[in-house]
Amino acid sequence: MTTTLTRPGALAASGHPLVRPDAAKHLTDAQVEELGRELDAVRDEVLAKRGATDAAYIRRVIKVQRSLEFAGRGALMFSKYKPAWFAGTAMLSVAKILENMEIGHNVLHGQWDWMRDPDIHSTTWEWDFVTPARSWQHTHNDLHHRWTNVIGKDKDIGYNLLRMDPDQPWKPFNLGNPLYNALLAPVFEWGIAVYDLEILEYKEGLKSKEAMHRDLKAMGKKVLTQFSKDYAATPAVAMLTGSGKQALYGTLAANAIRNFWAHAVIFCGHFPDGTDTFTEEEVDGETRGDWYVRQMIGSANISGSRLMHLMTGNLSHQIEHHCFPDLPSNRYAEVAVKVREITSRYKLPYTTGPLPKQVGSTWAKIFKLALPNRAPKAATA
Amino acid sequence: MRCMKNIIGRDYIVVMMIRFKKLARAASALTTPLTPEDFLSLFNPVYSSRQLRGVVTRVVHETEDSATIYFRPGSGWHAHQAGQWARIGVELDGVRQWRSYSLSNAADSEPAITVKDAGSVSHVLVRDTKPGDILFLAPPQGDFVLPEHPRSLLMLTAGSGITPVMSMIRTLIPRRPDADVVLINSNSTPERSVFREELDELADQFPNLTVRHWFTSVRGRLDFTAKAIADLCPDWRDRAAYACGPESFLDDAEDLWNREAALETARAVPIGGEGAATRPSGGSTLTIERFSTDLTAGAGHDGGLVTFEQSDREVQADGATPLLDVGEDAGVLMPSGCRMGICHSCLIPLRAGAVRDLRTGEVHNEPGQLIQTCVSAAAGPVNLDL
Ligand SMILES: Cc1cc2nc3c(=O)[nH]c(=O)nc-3n(C[C@H](O)[C@H](O)[C@H](O)COP(=O)(O)OP(=O)(O)OC[C@H]3O[C@@H](n4cnc5c(N)ncnc54)[C@H](O)[C@@H]3O)c2cc1C
Numbered sequence: 001m002t003t004t005l006t007r008p009g010a011l012a013a014s015g016h017p018l019v020r021p022d023a024a025k026h027l028t029d030a031q032v033e034e035l036g037r038e039l040d041a042v043r044d045e046v047l048a049k050r051g052a053t054d055a056a057y058i059r060r061v062i063k064v065q066r067s068l069e070f071a072g073r074g075a076l077m078f079s080k081y082k083p084a085w086f087a088g089t090a091m092l093s094v095a096k097i098l099e100n101m102e103i104g105h106n107v108l109h110g111q112w113d114w115m116r117d118p119d120i121h122s123t124t125w126e127w128d129f130v131t132p133a134r135s136w137q138h139t140h141n142d143l144h145h146r147w148t149n150v151i152g153k154d155k156d157i158g159y160n161l162l163r164m165d166p167d168q169p170w171k172p173f174n175l176g177n178p179l180y181n182a183l184l185a186p187v188f189e190w191g192i193a194v195y196d197l198e199i200l201e202y203k204e205g206l207k208s209k210e211a212m213h214r215d216l217k218a219m220g221k222k223v224l225t226q227f228s229k230d231y232a233a234t235p236a237v238a239m240l241t242g243s244g245k246q247a248l249y250g251t252l253a254a255n256a257i258r259n260f261w262a263h264a265v266i267f268c269g270h271f272p273d274g275t276d277t278f279t280e281e282e283v284d285g286e287t288r289g290d291w292y293v294r295q296m297i298g299s300a301n302i303s304g305s306r307l308m309h310l311m312t313g314n315l316s317h318q319i320e321h322h323c324f325p326d327l328p329s330n331r332y333a334e335v336a337v338k339v340r341e342i343t344s345r346y347k348l349p350y351t352t353g354p355l356p357k358q359v360g361s362t363w364a365k366i367f368k369l370a371l372p373n374r375a376p377k378a379a380t381a
Numbered sequence: 382m383r384c385m386k387n388i389i390g391r392d393y394i395v396v397m398m399i400r401f402k403k404l405a406r407a408a409s410a411l412t413t414p415l416t417p418e419d420f421l422s423l424f425n426p427v428y429s430s431r432q433l434r435g436v437v438t439r440v441v442h443e444t445e446d447s448a449t450i451y452f453r454p455g456s457g458w459h460a461h462q463a464g465q466w467a468r469i470g471v472e473l474d475g476v477r478q479w480r481s482y483s484l485s486n487a488a489d490s491e492p493a494i495t496v497k498d499a500g501s502v503s504h505v506l507v508r509d510t511k512p513g514d515i516l517f518l519a520p521p522q523g524d525f526v527l528p529e530h531p532r533s534l535l536m537l538t539a540g541s542g543i544t545p546v547m548s549m550i551r552t553l554i555p556r557r558p559d560a561d562v563v564l565i566n567s568n569s570t571p572e573r574s575v576f577r578e579e580l581d582e583l584a585d586q587f588p589n590l591t592v593r594h595w596f597t598s599v600r601g602r603l604d605f606t607a608k609a610i611a612d613l614c615p616d617w618r619d620r621a622a623y624a625c626g627p628e629s630f631l632d633d634a635e636d637l638w639n640r641e642a643a644l645e646t647a648r649a650v651p652i653g654g655e656g657a658a659t660r661p662s663g664g665s666t667l668t669i670e671r672f673s674t675d676l677t678a679g680a681g682h683d684g685g686l687v688t689f690e691q692s693d694r695e696v697q698a699d700g701a702t703p704l705l706d707v708g709e710d711a712g713v714l715m716p717s718g719c720r721m722g723i724c725h726s727c728l729i730p731l732r733a734g735a736v737r738d739l740r741t742g743e744v745h746n747e748p749g750q751l752i753q754t755c756v757s758a759a760a761g762p763v764n765l766d767l
């Protein structure tokens with residue numbers, strides 16, 4: 001009867017972009033079209049199955065997360081005792097990670113909108129992260145997911161701070177690449193918040209003064225409530241037991257741990273070895289199939305246990321998430337089997353590896369790109 | 382005295398609620414961006430900052446295909462007036478579905494709905510609901526309620542249409558000796574007649590209630606002629622009438638009252654100013670409650686692309702599906718109420734495009750106009766401000 005699509009609307013089923021990326025050069029238009037159909041079918045299959053078990057899954061995760069947060073903050077009330085400090089900090093860290101990754105990120109993608117539950121909905125959700133949900137949805141859902149890895153369009157490539165691709169021109173500033181990244185990790189949520197303000201767009205006149213004003217106000221409010229909860233209100237209550245200072249340190253540690261983790265996982269999404277970036281010619285005239293190709297070869301997975309998938313918010317299935325950003329995250333594992341089979345049949349790369357390897361590979365790139373590109377070697381041997 | 386107590390009790394509750402709200406606001410400094418209720422719901426699922434819920438306390442099977450569900454609502458609910466209905470939400474395979482149900486219990490008792498298994502939602506309510514389950518709720522509403530001043534009444538009901546009237550009878554009969562109610566209740570068989578025994582008992586016990594059962598399996602459909610109704614209730618013209626039941630039952634009732642009204646005006650003319658002679662005129666008003674609406678008048682046209690502007694969704698919709706269903710299927714949080722064009726809870730401003738009223742076939746295309754999404758379908762591209 002009806003079909004749904006998230007705007008900005010559908011891409012053509014057939015045709016071809018001005019230039020097809022290297023990794024997909026061997027495919028004909030008809031093959032790419034067929035690949036698009038196959039991936040659409042994978043999506044439809046999940047949509048047909050989606051139901052009560054999925055709803056129960058997200059509710060369970062939310063319940064676990066809230067219980068952990070409740071228990072963690074409770075333990076921090078008595079954090080002048082060392083074991084309580086460690087237990088509280090650990091529980092709060094895990095709670096914050098779950099809240100941001102498996103719950104917040106995915107709810108804000110609209111993965112659970114189909115339940116029609118106003119308590120778990122992309123238009124009502126607010127998360128435990130300094131950037132306001134609505135600003136993030138704009139830069140992340142609208143811009144990053146649409147322009148994934150397109151140089152000049154996807155500002156997530158280095159977040160205006162790091163040089164993450166050899167096609168980005170080198171400046172002396174980039175010598176600090178590894179240093180900036182190391183400094184960014186523990187305060188990642190602040191980095192994202194500043195990034196979501198789109199200050200460069202504003203300077204270039206692409207973002208209006210009113211919009212800037214509105215975003216600054218929203219962020220100011222969010223920063224204030226977040227800050228006063230974590231560093232004033234909850235430590236103040238802990239002062240009743242003489243644990244005020246320790247509770248503050250515990251919360252600070254939990255935020256930093258969450259930031260380190262989120263930073264590590266998110267940088268593994270598009271930067272490890274094997275992922276491609278794209279030029280605007282490679283996007284111009286892109287079909288539905290080509291869009292899928294770009295998402296697949298521009299993203300990287302993290303292999304690991306179910307716990308790993310949960311703690312990364314299933315961004316360990318970055319490839320699947322980028323192909324189907326609004327499918328419920330608990331379905332990515334089964335989708336991954338099919339996507340992987342499709343990529344191998346079409347001879348497309350499928351980048352995956354354990355976390356340490358992917359983190360290492362990302363850091364290697366950050367170090368390498370701190371320096372100007374090496375001149376291509378002479379063809380003579 | 383009882384009144385006094387009630388008022389004091391209510392004030393106390395209001396004060397407590399205000400205190401609780403203040404406390405909750407203070408506590409939210411500790412829980413932001415969540416609310417204290419989000420944490421309280423870990424212990425008691427009735428708590429929610431965003432949606433009213435109730436816990437099912439009891440389920441009574443009335444007939445083979447109907448059941449009464451009693452529930453304890455969370456804060457935000459208000460007591461219903463006899464005859465009102467509430468929106469009830471349940472989850473079907475993980476998806477929230479809303480329908481309207483009349484409250485069948487007396488006005489000041491624990492709220493309850495009586496549901497007949499007739500489709501997807503009612504089936505789950507009747508067959509699968511058990512004590513402890515959560516129902517999603519919206520506070521009672523509706524103006525199918527008892528007259529402000531005491532009057533003799535005639536109630537016409539068929540099938541599950543007895544529910545709002547049952548609430549009226551339960552509220553009125555035991556407490557008001559001066560009440561005078563005749564009920565004509567149509568059902569296929571005695572076994573399928575909801576509340577039959579309780580109605581008979583009430584009629585035995587209280588002389589101010591007369592119950593006339595009509596079983597269609599024995600006597601065929603109730604004929605809405607003046608004579609047939611007078612056979613069941615001779616002074617029907619003097620009574621304020623209320624009717625609730627299937628579409629055709631209500632249409633027939635309306636026809637009869639319209640015919641009578643026309644006769645009255647015709648008769649009133651020759652008699653002139655001698656008001657007393659036109660005794661029945663103005664006496665018999667008919668108030669009806671519909672459980673469904675005919676949406677076929679506007680069907681048979683093409684739909685269009687529907688854009689939910691703020692929710693950032695686009696959906697291709699046909700010309701027969703109400704925009705309310707279209708939006709819900711797309712995961713948009715749509716405001717809704719009766720889902721049949723009577724309560725206006727579903728209004729959304731039209732930004733651009735055209736919609737067709739499925740009841741009449743009329744097309745609306747004025748930007749800024751408020752659209753009743755439950756009875757409107759796309760008539761070409763539509764852009765809604767939601
Ligand atoms: C103000 C108000 C008060 C109401 N009060 C009550 C009440 O007190 N008690 C009560 O029981 N109901 C009441 N209703 C009706 C109720 O809201 C629902 O419409 C009713 O329960 C049917 O909903 P459903 O989801 O079960 O049916 P749906 O699945 O929505 O089906 C709607 C209709 O289509 C028919 N249908 C469904 N599937 C099929 C099929 N496969 N083939 C053919 N026909 C089909 C059903 O018979 C049903 O009549 C009230 C409605 C309103 C507006």
Ligand code: FES
Pocket residue numbers: 717718719720721722723724725726727728753754755756
């Ligand atoms: S929902 Fe009641 S009028 Fe539309």
